[in-house]
Amino acid sequence: MNDLSASSQITYRAVPVRPAVVRRIRGLSDQALAWLFITPTIVLLLAINIFPLVWTIYLSFTNYRANRANAPTIWLGTDWYQSILTDPDIWAAMQVTAHFVIWTVLIETVLGFGLALLIDKKFRGHGMWTTIILLPMMLSPAVVGNFWTFLYQPQIGLFNYVVAFFTGRGASSFQMLGDVTLSPWAIIIVDAWMWTPYVMLICLAGLRSIPDYIYEAAEVDRASNWRQFWSITLPMALPFIMLAVLFRGIENFKMFDMVNLLTGGGPGSTTEVASITLKRAAFESWRTGYSSAFAIILFVTVFGLANIYVKALNRVKNR
Amino acid sequence: MQRTMKTLVVACGAVAAAFGVGAGTTPAQAQGKTITLCWAAWDPANALVELSKDFTAKSGIGMKFEFVPWTNYADRFLNELNSHGSLCDLIIGDSQWIGGAAENGQYVKLNDFFKKEGISMDDYMPATVIGYSEWPKNTPNYWALPAMGDAVGWTYRKDWFARPDVQKDFKAKYGRDIGVPKTLDELRDIAQFFQGRDIDGKKVYGASIYTERGSEGITMGVSNYLYDYGFKYDDPKKPYAMDGLVNSASAVKGLEAYKELYKCCTPPGASNSYMSEGLDAFKSGQVALQMNFFAFFPGLHKDPNVGGDKIGFFVNPAGPAAQATQLGGQGISVVSYSKNQPEALQYIKWFSGGDVQKKWWALGGYSCAKSVLNDPSFPTSAPFAKEFLQSMGMVVDFWAEPSYAQLLQAEQKRVHDYVVADKGTAQEALDGLVKDWKAIFKEEGKKF
Numbered sequence: 001m002n003d004l005s006a007s008s009q010i011t012y013r014a015v016p017v018r019p020a021v022v023r024r025i026r027g028l029s030d031q032a033l034a035w036l037f038i039t040p041t042i043v044l045l046l047a048i049n050i051f052p053l054v055w056t057i058y059l060s061f062t063n064y065r066a067n068r069a070n071a072p073t074i075w076l077g078t079d080w081y082q083s084i085l086t087d088p089d090i091w092a093a094m095q096v097t098a099h100f101v102i103w104t105v106l107i108e109t110v111l112g113f114g115l116a117l118l119i120d121k122k123f124r125g126h127g128m129w130t131t132i133i134l135l136p137m138m139l140s141p142a143v144v145g146n147f148w149t150f151l152y153q154p155q156i157g158l159f160n161y162v163v164a165f166f167t168g169r170g171a172s173s174f175q176m177l178g179d180v181t182l183s184p185w186a187i188i189i190v191d192a193w194m195w196t197p198y199v200m201l202i203c204l205a206g207l208r209s210i211p212d213y214i215y216e217a218a219e220v221d222r223a224s225n226w227r228q229f230w231s232i233t234l235p236m237a238l239p240f241i242m243l244a245v246l247f248r249g250i251e252n253f254k255m256f257d258m259v260n261l262l263t264g265g266g267p268g269s270t271t272e273v274a275s276i277t278l279k280r281a282a283f284e285s286w287r288t289g290y291s292s293a294f295a296i297i298l299f300v301t302v303f304g305l306a307n308i309y310v311k312a313l314n315r316v317k318n319r
Numbered sequence: 320m321q322r323t324m325k326t327l328v329v330a331c332g333a334v335a336a337a338f339g340v341g342a343g344t345t346p347a348q349a350q351g352k353t354i355t356l357c358w359a360a361w362d363p364a365n366a367l368v369e370l371s372k373d374f375t376a377k378s379g380i381g382m383k384f385e386f387v388p389w390t391n392y393a394d395r396f397l398n399e400l401n402s403h404g405s406l407c408d409l410i411i412g413d414s415q416w417i418g419g420a421a422e423n424g425q426y427v428k429l430n431d432f433f434k435k436e437g438i439s440m441d442d443y444m445p446a447t448v449i450g451y452s453e454w455p456k457n458t459p460n461y462w463a464l465p466a467m468g469d470a471v472g473w474t475y476r477k478d479w480f481a482r483p484d485v486q487k488d489f490k491a492k493y494g495r496d497i498g499v500p501k502t503l504d505e506l507r508d509i510a511q512f513f514q515g516r517d518i519d520g521k522k523v524y525g526a527s528i529y530t531e532r533g534s535e536g537i538t539m540g541v542s543n544y545l546y547d548y549g550f551k552y553d554d555p556k557k558p559y560a561m562d563g564l565v566n567s568a569s570a571v572k573g574l575e576a577y578k579e580l581y582k583c584c585t586p587p588g589a590s591n592s593y594m595s596e597g598l599d600a601f602k603s604g605q606v607a608l609q610m611n612f613f614a615f616f617p618g619l620h621k622d623p624n625v626g627g628d629k630i631g632f633f634v635n636p637a638g639p640a641a642q643a644t645q646l647g648g649q650g651i652s653v654v655s656y657s658k659n660q661p662e663a664l665q666y667i668k669w670f671s672g673g674d675v676q677k678k679w680w681a682l683g684g685y686s687c688a689k690s691v692l693n694d695p696s697f698p699t700s701a702p703f704a705k706e707f708l709q710s711m712g713m714v715v716d717f718w719a720e721p722s723y724a725q726l727l728q729a730e731q732k733r734v735h736d737y738v739v740a741d742k743g744t745a746q747e748a749l750d751g752l753v754k755d756w757k758a759i760f761k762e763e764g765k766k767f
Binding site for chain 1: 393394397398400401402419422423424531532533586587588589590591605721722724725728732735736737739740741742
């Protein structure tokens with residue numbers, strides 16, 4: 001009791017002294033101090049995120065071209081939006097993007113989760129295999145794009161020789177990057193090779209977060225491995241899987257570097273994803289107003305889809 | 320402390336002397352002025368570095384070089400110009416940039432400077448003046464000095480053509496001797512003949528042609544066929560009127576012929592080939608014929624494996640309507656955002672000198688000066704000199720409008736879709752191209 005009152009006394013003495021000192025030195029209230037700390041962040045955020053966004057929205061209603069800064073800027077209203085949304089080439093690019101996103105995310109999720117299940121088991125050489133599996137995602141996309149271009153080379157590429165070995169076809173009888181049917185799959189294969197380990201890592205975190213006692217209880221109840229997977233592993237890892245799907249979906253919707261390096265959007269326009277179209281409009285044609293409108297449309301699409309998805313994710317987490 | 324400092328200075332002096340520091344100090348370094356020249360990273364750029372040493376020695380102005388690979392060249396430097404960057408004092412910009420660079424105030428207009436320094440455009444090959452210097456075209460408004468003449472030409476494996484078995488088989492198949500093709504049909508026959516043929520135990524292919532999608536490749540390639548078949552950009556009497564010229568029946572046949580060559584006679588995996596892929600294919604002994612710019616021919620001639628007596632050169636063969644070829648090459652301009660304009664202009668004045676132009680050709684650059692090209696000894700000065708001269712007399716260039724990049728993209732897409740991706744017909748591709756180009760010109764406010 002005495003101890004307690006002593007400590008109260010000390011606290012009582014300390015409280016009135018320290019704020020008074022702060023006030024004397026700084027002359028700032030707690031709220032002002034808080035503002036002082038967050039203002040640089042807010043200013044930075046406004047300068048590098050909000051202002052460019054607002055400026056892009058403004059430009060999307062004008063005929064502005066960055067390479068003709070001195071030319072008069074004319075207000076066009078929603079002309080660009082109408083022209084983009086009714087342009088069959090843009091819809092074709094969106095279809096190519098959707099095809100790419102759906103297949104890459106599907107393949108990466110299935111393989112990533114499968115690998116996570118394997119790596120989650122303790123076995124000999126477990127650490128070494130984990131490192132080997134993670135290697136592709138540590139490489140630069142520029143490097144990956146260039147060496148897969150060589151791997152896909154019909155005359156000297158290893159990929160064609162491997163396929164030829166298993167199928168009996170001539171190695172030079174098909175070209176992954178120059179064929180209309182195969183080129184989208186060539187890019188999907190590379191993306192899956194590079195980013196499956198990333199999905200695996202997230203899934204692995206999910207699997208490791210499942211407490212052992214749940215499995216022990218299931219064992220006691222004589223639940224089969226299959227039953228344990230469907231009733232424990234999958235539901236409990238699902239929020240993590242969904243998170244990985246979200247990350248890869250957003251990332252692949254914006255995919256540029258790999259496609260640019262592997263096919264440049266070709267053959268023809270077969271692999272011209274939306275970001276390639278956007279880059280050409282913005283930095284080759286310098287149609288800044290037009291490309292701003294296209295960027296806003298893409299942003300709204302990704303933002304809208306991601307929001308719907310996040311709501312679904314929260315519902316799964318709260319189950 | 321003072322003694323320590325003295326010791327340190329003496330030691331530094333001794334080390335500097337030992338390593339020869341300061342012995343190579345140029346007048347430029349002494350004067351402290353350095354200018355930067357921007358260009359593509361390729362063989363002629365190395366020749367220019369060598370040549371420019373004379374400028375530094377003479378003027379005391381140091382030279383820095385910013386060379387970017389062709390695939391990024393336009394992106395990099397157009398970004399630089401459009402962002403009003405002052406990285407480049409001098410730029411050797413592509414011929415198609417001139418309209419945009421002139422109208423957007425990115426290049427310094429050189430008329431007054433030329434007049435003051437006595438530099439006359441009459442001293443340069445007319446095609447190069449129109450292609451590299453003038454905007455608007457065919458008017459005496461100069462924005463560059465013709466610097467690097469270039470055009471699309473062809474190389475062939477002279478040693479393969481000379482083989483008795485090849486000669487015999489070719490004659491048996493086509494009823495004529497194998498030789499440098501005079502027409503595009505003959506060229507296709509030769510390419511077809513070599514496609515898949517066994518030469519010294521190695522499977523070889525017909526031709527390497529331009530098919531690249533991302534920048535300008537397939538347009539630079541297909542143009543050589545389109546021009547020969549009668550394609551015209553617009554009506555000279557009615558500018559921007561393109562109907563029936565871009566998509567004429569003969570132009571359609573030209574596009575079909577290019578696709579036929581691509582399908583029948585190129586190596587596997589040649590769906591995205593441009594300059595460097597063509598060089599690789601030829602240098603590795605894969606192909607009998609190669610389409611490429613003359614700028615690469617000095618290097619190819621020196622190549623230990625396929626150069627010397629093994630290589631031959633020829634101009635783009637004739638088609639049913641004409642014999643023309645795609646213009647390459649560039650002029651040298653002063654960037655208007657440069658802080659070293661007087662020094663940059665000094666370089667241009669020096670570069671225009673007769674002796675410098677001769678040395679430029681000797682080092683591997685392609686001079687556009689009449690004093691070099693009209694010299695009686697020029698056609699024999701290199702194995703490809705005669706063909707270069709002939710080509711420069713029949714060049715046609717792509718649009719050089721400020722909107723050239725958009726016009727180029729439209730053609731890249733339409734042609735690649737038809738030739739490589741088998742999408743639609745040639746007529747549909749060229750009709751679509753007219754539609755695209757009209758929309759671009761309409762957006763630009765052009766009347767047609």
